[in-house]
Amino acid sequence: MELIETRSLSKRFGQHIAVDGVNLSIKEGVCTALLGPNGAGKTTTLNLLTGLITPSTGTIEFDQSYQGDRRQYIGYLPQYPKFYEWMTGEEFVIFAGELAGLTSKQAKQRTKEMLDLVGLNDNSKKKIAGYSGGMKQRLGIAQALVHEPKLVILDEPVSALDPLGRKEVLEMMKRLKEHTSILFSTHVLHDAEQVSDDIFIMKDGKVVIEGSLTHLQNTYQKPTFFIEAEDKLEGWVETIKGQDWIDQYSLDGKNLTLTVDNVEEARKRILKDPMFQELEIYKFEVAKTSLEDLFMKVTES
């Protein structure tokens, strides 16, 4: 059993389908990224999981071994967390802990640990109204973790931060991964690559690609040849296409992009091909496609 599984989860706002038949499975002890451009439906999906909104159709199942209201096992940081600004940071985290069912003594203890973890101890007695954006973000993480949830859901935890803050929060997430399962959303592939084990890529309310990071890398990060010539490459491509060392090709007049499984073999084959030697090549480049290319391709179309 996975920690959370959804089946054909959909959410409709009037005419607009924000989430469309999504099947997610979030494993315990794993960091999962929900990746997609703005408006893909990430926030809506996370709101469905936390129960803040109800699905139009489809089901959400939480691990059977955790009985009762699933909110008690979930910690949530919204994309734009809003606090009671008249409270101090410390008061807010204690309040959150007590709401989650901790005794006031436990809540105080955990609050101290969490504020330590996110580095807010020096400011814990200040009113939240005086916090900077980065401090509020860290406070948001502290309140999400205070009741030791099985799953922490973070909606765009680094998007609003400057590069330094970004790095800090990503580092914090790496440490967090040791203790709890994480599900976070982002529109930046690089963030997902840094910390996540599993990735779901969303576009227009649907999951278009999913799998473990290593699986995606193995599948989509392939050696690639970029070949450019003076004359049209069509004739030559006709003779080699369909051969089994070629994975994919795309030809645009005088430009050829060729992905292959094995660079060594492919290079030998190309360079030894008599017909290729006849061509007036002026560019011959070997590189690797990145997930970035894949992500761009998926999200742009």
Next chain:
Amino acid sequence: MLFKKEWTESVRSYKILWIPVVFILLGITQPVTSYYFADIIGQFGGLPEGAVMDIPIPTGAEVITATLGQFGQIGFLVLVLAYMGIVAKEKNHGTQILVLVKPVSYTNYLTAKWAHLLCISLGSYAMGYIAAVYYTFLLIEKMVIADLIYGGIIYGIWIAFVMTVILCLSALLNSTAFVAFAGLGLTVVLSLLSSLTPDLMTLSPAMLTSHSQNLYQTGQVGSGFGLNLAFTLVLIIGILIGTIYLFHKKEIAQHTT
């Protein structure tokens, strides 16, 4: 803790201070001005001898009734303005998301606010009422204590009703201005209808005010009081339950992108 949080919020915004102060001032004003009214007229009005007799000092019952009238206007206005956002503001700011994403029941969330509203409004009202009674006794006349207590409680139930309506509107509407408008509007309409066509409105919660007036003047409530009281209590509970139900059905997360 939700209840405690409401208290802390009221303390930090000084509502806990100025709302009772308003009610106490209102409570003092009526008996004191009534008492000095004749004097003031006599000194500045230059009325002829004997005319003073035409402006008698009002009876205690009249003074207390007038005080409740003040509570029903200025008092309500202050309460409504102070608490029209009790739920609506949290919805608009999004602060309630971090609360309701924790394993907190919607019932607890709303009843904590309801209980707080009743504590503040009835507490302030009680202080104002006691002040009014004290100065009436001091300056005007003594009245039957038991009638005052019963009358005060009856009027308090009308206040509880109005506060429940405010909570309901605040939970279901997004605009605080509209909450205030609809809340005060409903109060005024109910009060007017009840005084203009009392025969049709025997069950209206606003009728409770006239029952409390009867009590002060004659020592007895009007007819149909029992049913009126029971109906109002049922309405309060009904509105509360209905609000919780409808609030639960509403989507909490607001549009962000």
